[in-house]
Amino acid sequence: MALLMEHQFRQLSADRQVETRPFLDAVSYLPLFFDCLGPTIFAPIKVDLIGNITKIKAVYDTNPGRYKTLQQLLEAEKEMCGSEWPRVGATLALMWLKRSLKFIQIFLQSLVDGEKDQSNPNLMRVNITKGYDVALKRYHGWFVQQLFKAALYAAPYKSDFLKALSKGRDVKEEECLEKIRKFLINFSANIDAVYDIYSRMNADLDYKV
Ligand code: CIS
Numbered sequence: 001m002a003l004l005m006e007h008q009f010r011q012l013s014a015d016r017q018v019e020t021r022p023f024l025d026a027v028s029y030l031p032l033f034f035d036c037l038g039p040t041i042f043a044p045i046k047v048d049l050i051g052n053i054t055k056i057k058a059v060y061d062t063n064p065g066r067y068k069t070l071q072q073l074l075e076a077e078k079e080m081c082g083s084e085w086p087r088v089g090a091t092l093a094l095m096w097l098k099r100s101l102k103f104i105q106i107f108l109q110s111l112v113d114g115e116k117d118q119s120n121p122n123l124m125r126v127n128i129t130k131g132y133d134v135a136l137k138r139y140h141g142w143f144v145q146q147l148f149k150a151a152l153y154a155a156p157y158k159s160d161f162l163k164a165l166s167k168g169r170d171v172k173e174e175e176c177l178e179k180i181r182k183f184l185i186n187f188s189a190n191i192d193a194v195y196d197i198y199s200r201m202n203a204d205l206d207y208k209v
Helices: 002-006 020-027 030-037 040-062 070-084 089-112 125-135 142-152 158-165 173-200
Strands: none
Touching: 002 173, 020 040, 020 070, 030 040, 030 089, 030 158, 040 070, 040 089, 070 089, 070 173, 089 125, 089 173, 125 142, 158 173
């Protein structure tokens, strides 16, 4: 949990603009969480996330002044890329990244809301599946959906997951959940704001992988 609280997302200002640099700084810690999950079966997910972040950062670094906010970055690519946009560059990378972030958001929210399989309360399959169904399933074809089902069985127990987030310390479950609740306030606000940008700019694509 210490891990989450050390890398909080920034509180948004009244105009709900997401500043690119602080957003990239905060998301760059999330792939590390996949190391808490144990099996290397999750490595491809981590690689995908890192790929998205690296791509957005590479575009940002070419002109930090011009791409101060994520919206400015998308607007600039829209202007530069013509009919290829939005299936290009940082716009495409952020489109996929926001889905992975939404998955994490819904998964964590479901945990703190106490949703559980009553007969196996230490499993997280109910929470993980909810995140997947809301954020990713519709963008995955049959094969990737089967991979997800298989990965579900390699998911850690809730107690082990919370312990890993707490850097290995034995912390009470309710204490952990309270910290996740706090983390989710700014995290969710940032993700919702990114979703709003894609919706306003009609930048989301519906294809499946
Ligand atoms: C989803 C299946 C998971 C199975 C894992 C094991 C098998 C591995 C097989 C490989 C599949 C890996 C998933 C990647 C899929 C990508 O194809 C897909 C589309 O990628 C995008 C790129 O990002 O494709 C674009 C082109 O069409 C571009 O190339 C783009 O890259 S760009 O533009 O940057 O160059 N990507 C996705 O669908 C993204 C999401 C992947 C899956 C997220 C999570 C699934 C959850 C499964 C795990 C189940 C148990 C986990 C246990 C606990 C969950 C904890 C979560 C972390 C907690 C963090 C705490 C703060």
